[in-house]
Amino acid sequence: MARLPAGIRFIISFSRDQWYRAFIFILTFLLYASFHLSRKPISIVKGELHKYCTAWDEADVRFSSQNRKSGSAAPHQLPDNETDCGWAPFDKNNYQQLLGALDYSFLCAYAVGMYLSGIIGERLPIRYYLTFGMLASGAFTALFGLGYFYNIHSFGFYVVTQVINGLVQTTGWPSVVTCLGNWFGKGRRGLIMGVWNSHTSVGNILGSLIAGYWVSTCWGLSFVVPGAIVAAMGIVCFLFLIEHPNDVRCSSTLVTHSKGYENGTNRLRLQKQILKSEKNKPLDPEMQCLLLSDGKGSIHPNHVVILPGDGGSGTAAISFTGALKIPGVIEFSLCLLFAKLVSYTFLFWLPLYITNVDHLDAKKAGELSTLFDVGGIFGGILAGVISDRLEKRASTCGLMLLLAAPTLYIFSTVSKMGLEATIAMLLLSGALVSGPYTLITTAVSADLGTHKSLKGNAHALSTVTAIIDGTGSVAPCVSICLISGAALGPLLAGLLSPSGWSNVFYMLMFADACALLFLIRLIHKELSCPGSATGDQVPFKEQ
Numbered sequence: 001m002a003r004l005p006a007g008i009r010f011i012i013s014f015s016r017d018q019w020y021r022a023f024i025f026i027l028t029f030l031l032y033a034s035f036h037l038s039r040k041p042i043s044i045v046k047g048e049l050h051k052y053c054t055a056w057d058e059a060d061v062r063f064s065s066q067n068r069k070s071g072s073a074a075p076h077q078l079p080d081n082e083t084d085c086g087w088a089p090f091d092k093n094n095y096q097q098l099l100g101a102l103d104y105s106f107l108c109a110y111a112v113g114m115y116l117s118g119i120i121g122e123r124l125p126i127r128y129y130l131t132f133g134m135l136a137s138g139a140f141t142a143l144f145g146l147g148y149f150y151n152i153h154s155f156g157f158y159v160v161t162q163v164i165n166g167l168v169q170t171t172g173w174p175s176v177v178t179c180l181g182n183w184f185g186k187g188r189r190g191l192i193m194g195v196w197n198s199h200t201s202v203g204n205i206l207g208s209l210i211a212g213y214w215v216s217t218c219w220g221l222s223f224v225v226p227g228a229i230v231a232a233m234g235i236v237c238f239l240f241l242i243e244h245p246n247d248v249r250c251s252s253t254l255v256t257h258s259k260g261y262e263n264g265t266n267r268l269r270l271q272k273q274i275l276k277s278e279k280n281k282p283l284d285p286e287m288q289c290l291l292l293s294d295g296k297g298s299i300h301p302n303h304v305v306i307l308p309g310d311g312g313s314g315t316a317a318i319s320f321t322g323a324l325k326i327p328g329v330i331e332f333s334l335c336l337l338f339a340k341l342v343s344y345t346f347l348f349w350l351p352l353y354i355t356n357v358d359h360l361d362a363k364k365a366g367e368l369s370t371l372f373d374v375g376g377i378f379g380g381i382l383a384g385v386i387s388d389r390l391e392k393r394a395s396t397c398g399l400m401l402l403l404a405a406p407t408l409y410i411f412s413t414v415s416k417m418g419l420e421a422t423i424a425m426l427l428l429s430g431a432l433v434s435g436p437y438t439l440i441t442t443a444v445s446a447d448l449g450t451h452k453s454l455k456g457n458a459h460a461l462s463t464v465t466a467i468i469d470g471t472g473s474v475a476p477c478v479s480i481c482l483i484s485g486a487a488l489g490p491l492l493a494g495l496l497s498p499s500g501w502s503n504v505f506y507m508l509m510f511a512d513a514c515a516l517l518f519l520i521r522l523i524h525k526e527l528s529c530p531g532s533a534t535g536d537q538v539p540f541k542e543q
Contacts, residue, residue, distance in 0.1 A: 017250045020242070024183045027240060028176040029196055031130070033203035034233040035172045038141040038226040040207025042102060042162075043348045043369075045219045047355050047362030050086040050095040087219075088153040098155060103348045105159045109166030117170035118466020126175045131238040133171025138231025140165040141223055148220025173441070174466045181446045182244045190393070193442035194384020201373035201380070201434065204347065208373075212366035323464050329448050331522050333468045335397065336440045338515035342404070342508050343437045346372055346429075353501060357416055371423055375430025380438030382431065393444050394522035397436040401516040404432035405509050412505035436515070440468065 004012075014022075090098050121129050144161045146152075184192055211222035242248055324330060350372055354365040379400070387396040411425040445465045 017245070020245065020248060020250050021183050023240075024179065024242060025192075025196060027236075028180050029199045029202075031134070031233055031237055031241075032172055032176045033199035033206070034134070034226075034230045035137065035169055036200050036203025037207040037210070038137060038165075038223075038230045039106075039169070039347070040204050041141075041211035041222045041226055042106075042144075043351050044208055044211035044215050044362060044366040045222050046099050046352050047365060048086065048215050048219050049090040049099065051091075087148075089155045101155075102158060102162050106162040106166040107344070109163045110170055113167040113170035114173070114466050118174045118464070121171065121174045121178070121466070126179055126243045127238060127241045129171055130175040130241065131234050133168050133175070134234030134237060135231050136168035137165060137172075138227045138229070138234060140168065140227075141230060142227030145220040145223025145227065148218065170466075177442065177445060177465045179241065179243055190384035190386075190388035190439065190443045191381070192384070193446065194381040194438060197380050197438040197442045198377040200438070201376040201430075204373040204376075205370040208351075208366045208370045212363045215362050215366065323467055326448055326464065328444075328522060329464060329467060331518055332394075332440050332444050332448070334518040335515045336437065336468055338511040338518075339397075339401070339433075339437045339440065341511045342408075342433050342515075345504070345508060346433065349504075353504075354422065356501065358419055358422060368419075368422070368426070371426040372430035373434075375427040376434030376438070379431030379433070379435035383435035383439040384443060387439060387443065392523075392526045393439060393447065394519050395526050397439055397444075398516055398519045398523050400432050400435040401512055401519070404429070404436075405512045405516075407432050408505055408509050408512065412502055441465075444468075 086095075092098075140161055144158060144165070147157060147161075152158075180193070180196065207226055210225055211219075214221040214225070245251065350369045351362065351365040354360055354368055355362065358365070358368075360368065383396055383400060386399075387393045390396065407425075407429050411429050414421040414425050445468050448464050448468075
């Protein structure tokens, strides 16, 4: 018998379950990358919607004075859909407030919709819910770009488009995290989700490159093309997404990590019998922290637990208040509130900052801003690896937040020294800023959504994920208001000037310190009681 080719041997070296999991990993990665791909164009196009016309105006004045002397008329004529300073209504002096309004209209709708999305999502099939969200998001992303082709200059049109797009995009995150949580257990969850969450950075990079390709020639395509991609991925989602391993008769990952057995309806988890000679041995710290959900008694080592099957319909969906009672949800939500403020400030305003500081055009600034996301890829993976190795999620986030604050200050100073310094600081800042954000929105959310206190209720993951990410989405709305000057009027209207960017970085450093502050209690708990801040254990309650 002839020896099998190397490629075939590679294929059959993996089990059927492993291939399915790899497929779901790649598919959900691409699905959410397309969501972020559609969010990035607005930050790239800002430089085109409002152009700095000082140089043009000075040349125009000189030209006019020469014409007065010669008695000739100025031949200058504008296109029908543009003015000297960009695209109406963003060509006026209040362009900062108008551009900021586009951002926080999207983010406010996203923050409010996220709380509702998790509750709705856990009651509907993930595949249908996610498909609807991607098709709708693609349509409204493209609709924004159609304003260019149909010569629309109504500010209300662009705001309404952003609001609806923010609402429908909330279908994405709870759905993909729940799906991935169904397929992958807790073992090496930090590494797996750290790699997987690089879809955020990959989507931002692709969105920047796609939008930057057309921004100077036809900025409407900067939105239409990403919108078409999101809609196409929605069709792929409908055709191929598998919500749960039970749907294709794959084994549950909880069996491997829990050393149990599954009969399809109930999962019987048998814990290791302890010999008489082992009963007198002191318990390890992790076992000492393992208490029942009411915190009044310890779990007996010989205990047999029967939990409802993950795919069963008999488990009721968790309520909003019930999800808030899960230990760690409130603390990590508030931490993400400030961590996401920092991350989304870079997402929406970094290209414009580079344009101001390094004096690059919109296309080159968009391309350079992708380095922040490249650093974010490495930061997310690094955070996952460290948290898996140390088994301390909060401590890992705290360390990176502690290092991020001085890095942001250095960035605000060094980036003005030249392009090379900007590149180096973009990579480093991206890693330290995105690391905690990635870890909280993925591995931590999945840990809390499968907490011991839920007693096997797999429906809670969507709601927990939505609460954490929804709370985190509130702060960027505030930061956009501050940066654009829209909230406090003339007092903050100058923040976008070159001299005002330092105030923005002071705000980011303050937000970073606040994020660290909310983790102090969880860090102390992790150091005194390993594995208790997230994970399967219920935190120890002193009598």
